[in-house]
Amino acid sequence: MPNNNNYLALTARWVLPIDGAPIENGVVVVKGREISSVCTRDEFNATGLKITKDYGQAIITPGLINLHTHLDYSDLALFDTQSGFFKWISNLMANAWKWGDDQWKQSALNGACAIAQSGTTLIVDSSFTGQAANAAAQVGLRAIVGLEVFGIEEETSQAVWQSWLQKYHNFMTASPNELKSAIDAGFITMTVAPHTPYTVCPSLWQHAKSWADSQGLPVLVHISESQQECEWIHTGNAELEAFLVNMPKSGSEANYSWRGKGLSPVEHLDSWGLLSSNTLAAHAVHLSDKDIELLKKAQVAIAHCPRSNSRLRNGVARLLKMVESGLHVGFGTDSSASVDDLNVLNEARFAWNLHRAVNPAFSLSAKEAIEALTIIAAQAVGLSDKVGTLTPGKEADIAVFAVDGVYRPETAPYDLLLYGGTSAIDVFVGGKAIVENKKVTAMAHQVPV
Ligand SMILES: [Zn+2]
Numbered sequence: 001m002p003n004n005n006n007y008l009a010l011t012a013r014w015v016l017p018i019d020g021a022p023i024e025n026g027v028v029v030v031k032g033r034e035i036s037s038v039c040t041r042d043e044f045n046a047t048g049l050k051i052t053k054d055y056g057q058a059i060i061t062p063g064l065i066n067l068h069t070h071l072d073y074s075d076l077a078l079f080d081t082q083s084g085f086f087k088w089i090s091n092l093m094a095n096a097w098k099w100g101d102d103q104w105k106q107s108a109l110n111g112a113c114a115i116a117q118s119g120t121t122l123i124v125d126s127s128f129t130g131q132a133a134n135a136a137a138q139v140g141l142r143a144i145v146g147l148e149v150f151g152i153e154e155e156t157s158q159a160v161w162q163s164w165l166q167k168y169h170n171f172m173t174a175s176p177n178e179l180k181s182a183i184d185a186g187f188i189t190m191t192v193a194p195h196t197p198y199t200v201c202p203s204l205w206q207h208a209k210s211w212a213d214s215q216g217l218p219v220l221v222h223i224s225e226s227q228q229e230c231e232w233i234h235t236g237n238a239e240l241e242a243f244l245v246n247m248p249k250s251g252s253e254a255n256y257s258w259r260g261k262g263l264s265p266v267e268h269l270d271s272w273g274l275l276s277s278n279t280l281a282a283h284a285v286h287l288s289d290k291d292i293e294l295l296k297k298a299q300v301a302i303a304h305c306p307r308s309n310s311r312l313r314n315g316v317a318r319l320l321k322m323v324e325s326g327l328h329v330g331f332g333t334d335s336s337a338s339v340d341d342l343n344v345l346n347e348a349r350f351a352w353n354l355h356r357a358v359n360p361a362f363s364l365s366a367k368e369a370i371e372a373l374t375i376i377a378a379q380a381v382g383l384s385d386k387v388g389t390l391t392p393g394k395e396a397d398i399a400v401f402a403v404d405g406v407y408r409p410e411t412a413p414y415d416l417l418l419y420g421g422t423s424a425i426d427v428f429v430g431g432k433a434i435v436e437n438k439k440v441t442a443m444a445h446q447v448p449v
Contacts, residue, residue, distance in 0.1 A: 007031045008431070011041055012055040012400065014413040018062055018374050019389040022413045027051070028060055030396040033430040038390050055400050055425065057407055059417050061370070062390050063121025063142075063397035063427060065377035066344040067303035068282040068332020071125055071132035072096070072104055074111025076337040085226045085312045086243045092337055093247075096128075108135035111335075111342060113440045116141055118343035119399035119424030121434075124280060124303070124332070124381060126193040126220050130171045133190060137182040139442050140434035142397060144381055146193030146220035147171065149208055150200060152244065152256055157204035164192070164208075187430065193220040197265040198229050198240060199247070202258050202272040209274055218278050218381055224265045224291070225283035226314045233265045266291035275300050280380060282332055285309050285317045292318070292325050301380030303332035304372075306351045307339045319355055320362055330377030348373055349418055366414040396431040399424050 008030040015026025017038050027044040029037045037044075044051070073096060080091045099107070108127075112135035115123055122142040125132040136143035147168055151160035172190065175183075182188040192208045194200040200208075212219045224230060231237035259268065266287065269275050277299035284295070284302045295302070304319055322329050331347045333339050340346070348369040355362040378388025387397045405421025416422070427435035434441055 007036070007049070007052070008396075008428075009044065009049055009052045010055065010060055010398070010400065010426075011044070011051050011053070012058040012060045014059045014416070015390065016059060016061045016370065016413055016417070017390040018371060019391050026060065028390055028396075028398060030398070030428070030431045033395055033432075035390055035392050035394055035396045035398075037392050053426075055402070057403055058425065059401045059403065059413055059422065060390070061119075061399050061401065061417065062374045062388055063399045063429065064119050064344050064373045065122045065124075065330060065381075065388065066115060066120045066333055066342070066347075067124045067280065067301075067330040067377050067380060068305055068334055069111070069115065069123050069125045069132070069342065070127065070335035070337075071108040071111035071115070071123070071135055072128050073107065073335040073337045074114065074342070075103070075107035076335070079337060081311065085314055086228060086239050088312055088338070090243065090246065104129045104131045105134065108132050109138060112136050112139040112141055113443060114336075114342045115139075116427055116435050116440055117424060117438060118341070118345065119401060119427055120342075120344055121397040121399065121427060121429045122378075122381075122383070122387060124218070124220060126195070126222075126282075130175075130190075133188055134176060134179050137176075137179040137188055139440055140187075140429050140432060142187050142387070142395075142429050144189045144191060144218055144220070146191045146218070148193045148195050149204065150195050150247075151204045152199055152201045154201050154203050154258065157201055157207065160204055161207040165211075168192075185430075189217065191217040191220065196222040196225070196229065197268055198232055198244070198259075201256070202274065205269070205274050206272065209276070209278075212278060213276070216278075218280050219276075220280050221282065223269070223281040223284055224286045225309070226312075227286060229265055230286045233259050233268050234262055235260055264288060264291050266294050270294045270298065277301075278382075282334070283309060283314070283317070284322070285315045287318055287322070289321075292321060292327070295322075296325050296327055301328040301330070303380075304329050304351060305332045305334045305339075305347070306354050307347055308332075308334035310350075310354070311338045316354065316358055319351065320359065320364065323364065323368075328376055328380040330372050330380050344373060345418070345422070352418065366412070366418040369418050370414050396428055398426075398428040400426040 108131035275298035375388040401422040
């Protein structure tokens with residue numbers, strides 16, 4: 001990227017600042033890590049500065065935000081496209097948990113590259129190994145990575161929590177300089193990910209929540225993903241019971257006295273005081289009106305993952321109701337093991353088509369989809385003062401999309417981005433190009449992507 005003048009001035013047919021109307025023939029000027037101005041080409045020309053890159057018929061947007069990933073599992077694409085949810089998880093564990101360190105590392109790196117190449121600049125990742133954080137640092141992504149914790153027995157929750165703290169400490173101590181620098185520079189945040197209400201008992205969840213709250217960190221969770229989960233928490237479910245018995249580190253003698261109280265997963269978590277504005281809940285498929293009220297009251301944010309929900313036969317989330325209730329709802333792709341690709345723009349397109357198909361009254365527009373991919377997702381993780389719009393003073397997280405499909409000049413730019421067959425050409429995080437001409441810059445001399 002030519003940068004002889006210590007600034008970047010990027011121009012294209014469309015600039016979508018998100019905090020204002022689309023700018024036709026717009027310019028985004030970047031100095032250092034920050035956006036310094038967003039204006040029309042005419043306004044820019046009056047400054048006497050020179051354009052550093054003209055993308056022509058392209059769209060410049062804030063970098064997209066993917067609110068739910070598991071980069072660790074990126075090499076498990078297509079491993080089981082047929083099974084329902086719990087058979088699929090068992091197969092996933094059987095495949096991945098025998099991997100060595102190098103395979104986890106490479107898998108996460110492959111996922112990080114694919115994420116960057118899709119025009120995404122920020123991911124929120126639940127990671128079994130922590131390798132997602134290393135991969136994000138290597139590629140230059142901004143990331144919030146939660147180290148997963150599992151444990152359904154109240155009796156052992158203290159010991160399980162201590163062992164998670166040790167795992168976290170060991171991971172941070174052993175992390176490569178690349179990750180340490182990314183954490184110090186504010187690009188990567190490490191936190192905790194209590195897996196689900198059926199794999200984490202209330203006292204263990206409380207340990208995780210208290211630890212995260214004390215540091216102002218998000219808590220990354222899955223809630224109400226499957227009907228089986230809802231039934232198991234409410235009364236019982238044989239399929240889930242069988243799954244738990246076979247799960248490593250869980251004994252068949254376990255006494256799950258905290259469930260079976262006739263509550264939904266959301267009511268269950270609320271009854272223990274485990275929901276808060278720091279909670280980011282992935283999936284949230286099976287929600288009652290009361291669940292949605294409770295989530296709204298606690299200001300829980302939602303990662304909507306319709307392609308994974310569909311592949312794993314888990315149902316269709318009540319997106320419109322959640323949005324109309326005022327919840328912050330962004331999109332998550334979930335992992336390669338349950339979705340066709342890690343492109344969150346494709347997730348949004350699928351979502352809009354799906355919800356229109358099942359509910360002809362679905363009223364959300366392409367503009368609202370792009371907002372959910374940017375500013376609303378930034379709000380969901382408390383980063384809207386830094387990213388999510390092209391606003392002077394914010395971090396220069398930027399994606400440039402070429403329009404590969406049929407180009408109709410009169411098409412509104414939000415529709416063009418969502419439906420127009422677009423692909424990311426250049427991607428910037430904090431003013432640094434992490435993708436140039438569709439290639440991951442950090443990988444240029446390493447592995448082909
Ligand atoms: Zn997940």
